Amino acid sequence: MTVVWVEVDDGVRLRTWQSGPAEVAGAGRPPVVLVHGGPGLPDYLEPVSALIDDLTRVYRYDQRGTGGSGWSGRHTVARHVRDLENLMDAWGHDRMILVGHSYGTDLVSFFALAHPERVAGVVYLCGPFVGPWREPTRVAERARRSPAQQERLDRLEALASRSDDEEVEYLALSWFTDHADQDNAWTWALASVRAMRPINWVMNAQLNADKRVDPLEHAIDRLCAVLPSGSAIIGGAGDPRPAALLRSLGAELGCAVTIIPGAGHHPWLERPGEFRAALRSAVGQQVHPVD
Known part of the structure; x- marks a missing residue:
């Protein structure tokens, strides 16, 4: 696994990681970027990366203001969408499969709405939750x-x-x-x-407030129109967040939904075998789509 620092368009340096085969674009295999949750947490998805980095190139990063990616400015959804766009440019990929966890599923969704042409596939892990879930x-x-x-x-x-x-x-x-x-x-x-730790509580408050300005639930029809075929949702039946809402969202978006019995909000910890199989199936179908 390689650590690579990437400077984005406002001069902020983001800490990123890369693993898996270096040459994928020429082989027709879109790479994956893992988008962690929070907001306000650093990346924690290395165990998830290890489950799929034999399938294609996998990238992770600390969102600005977390972990190794420092910053003290105002956080907005648009700024974080721009960061992901900058990272894709720096990595040299026009299109990627986006795999988000928890709040990361929201960020993946906002990115897909802003730049659908750059999204080769989507896998949602334990989110996004819209409607009366709190x-x-x-x-x-x-x-x-x-x-x-x-x-x-x-x-x-x-x-x-x-x-x-x-x-x-x-x-x-x-x-x-x-x-x-x-x-x-x-x-x-x-x-x-x-x-x-430390949690960036300022980032948490600012991004949660910004999400409420234009809530994701108001954009489900638009999201449905831009999500690539084969997109998938994976959740845990034992997550305190209602799995029934993931099933209903999947029906709206046309996504396959897998709810893993006995798993919570971090299913790779509680049901590693079942989660590995579900994730590899969802990513594999998008790395090698069937026409």
């Missing part, structure tokens, strides 16, 4: 926390600022409910906290 998600998350855990989380969330230890506790209490396997959920959540 309240049932909160209900499911609360059901996985004890009353004491929920009370502690509420207290930590209400603090004007948190110490380092409090931030670790706050994130772990927030994230362990993402996992269907509650025996291992706390261990996985703590591992994520260690790997992803």
Whole structure:
């Protein structure tokens, strides 16, 4: 795996990774770019990359303001779409398969709406969620926390600022409910906290606010018109976010939908075999499309 720094059009340097066969365009195989979630987190999709980088070239990157990609300006969806366009230019690819996870599925969707000619395929992982998904998600998350855990989380969330230890506790209490396997959920959540801190909370707030200006749910008809055939959605039946909404979205978009039993919001952790098979099938069909 190779780390490559890419300078985009406003001078910001983004940290990127490349793996898999170097020559794919001449062989007619579109490469993949993995778009991580958040917003405000660094890339965490290396385990996903390892599942498919024998199929084609795979790229990952830290979104600006996260991980190795520093920045302190105002975050907008349009700026992040432009970053991905700049990266594709720097990598030398006119068209790529976009694989997004969680919030990354939103960013992939906004990119496809802005630049459909550059999208060879789309695979959505655990998203995008449109419509009335937040309240049932909160209900499911609360059901996985004890009353004491929920009370502690509420207290930590209400603090004007948190110490380092409090931030670790706050994130772990927030994230362990993402996992269907509650025996291992706390261990996985703590591992994520260690790997992803510090969270860019300013970026999180600004991008979430910008998404509400022109919500994705208002663009589903347009998205349906531009998504390439063979696009797919993969989710987890044990994700606190409603899998039923992914099924209904898939029907609207004409996407194949795979919901993995016993998997949560990070299905490669909980059901690695089933997830690997679903991902390789979805990516493989778009790397080698059947006319």
